[in-house]
Amino acid sequence: MRIVLRRSRAGGPAAVLAVLVGLLLLLLPGTAMASGGLDDAAASLKQGKVYVDPAMTGRFSQAQADALTKKIKDADKPIMVAVVPDSSQYPAKSVFQDLRTKAGITGVYAVWRGDQFGVRADSSALNGQTARNYAQAAYDSHHGDINGTLTDFVTNAAPKVSGHAPGSSKFSAAMIVVPLVLLALVGVGAFLLVRRSRKRKAEKQANELRALRTVVDEDITAFGEELERLDFNPGSPSADDAQRADYTRALDSYESAKKLMDAATRPEDVTAVTTALEDGRFSLATLAARREGRALPERRPPCFFDPRHGPSMQDAMWSPAGGAPRQVPVCADDAMRLASGLDPAIRTVQTDQGPQPYWxxxxxxxxxxxxxFGGYGSGLLPGLLVGTMLGSVFSGPPAYGYGDGGFDGGFDGGHERYEGGDFSGGDFNSNDFGGFNSSDFGGGSDFGGGDFGGGSDFGGGGDW
Incomplete structure (x- = not known):
């Protein structure tokens, strides 16, 4: 006999759908069926929600609980509210300490149990006498109306409560993450600004080096032509060792200048090039004096009007256009021109305004x-160039190095007052968590008698 198993066309999809819906309900927050008890109550209080035991929803609806939760969050105070039945699930004698321990939040705990209302508070959040007064007044004003009593208590007590509502602590994740994000944005912005600044600086340096390279290449070429025109044979019988040393030094200066210019990557690198050229030209002047039998020249700065003229021979008075007179080192030819009332042979460079004197x-x-000129004392160039555009470089803090041969923001160092709303877990002093005796609130001695924290066991002041 063959047995055929036939799947129901309707039952299969419906069953699957039912399972999926069930799983979805379990996963969605707030949709799981609550069984009640201290654990469920503590879980809600940790989230800053007013807890309502399923057995009490007929007297205090979820809508009312949500409205009260919003009111507490808007006030941003650590007030934990629970509405529970008169049941062994919530032992009258220990319900406050149990909720405080399991929720672990420093603050005010207001519990409606059965037909009675009680409040306890950490002293750092609310004074016990103040809690007693607000609880008694709220209970007496609403005669068993849970919503009216709780709303009245929260409205009047909240302004007196210290601390922040659970989830809105001053040490919340948002207040940690937001500064970090802002810091990251500042860092990125600073990085972009620095990169942009460096890019602009690099472009500026490249443009300046390009302009300098044109002028320096002309100087190097002119010096090379002088060497080529020089009628000197180191192997000649008339040449001595001193002459050959001068000649060799001039050649070395020429080669060094070329290599240094080829390797230059910044405007500042040009200084070493012109230093080499200045030294090479002085070597040629020394060589010429040796060959002609003259006294060796004094080591002097190059001609101010054009360093390609070689070392200066004397100082002469000169005034730039619109400037004050000053003494400048000049070569022999320019000294003669000035003495004759003529203009010196000035070195000009190309600018956006056309050829201009280099200064x-x-x-x-x-x-x-x-x-x-920098090797002749730090005071030489400022004196030569005062009143010129180039003189501004040397009149203030040097752009290029040439040498001679407590917080007051109301912080008083005190300690910040500890406020409620922080998580302390079960690590708290029960003597510091109290409010009033059962006979002092919520319907007098009928509030659980000795079973609900009766007598001195219900924590009035330091009796907790």
């Missing part, structure tokens, strides 16, 4: 001038 072409030529 009026801007600070970009600071490294160039520094290499020629």
């Amino acid at each position: 009026n072409a801007g600070p970009v030529y600071g490294p160039w001038a520094g290499g020629y």
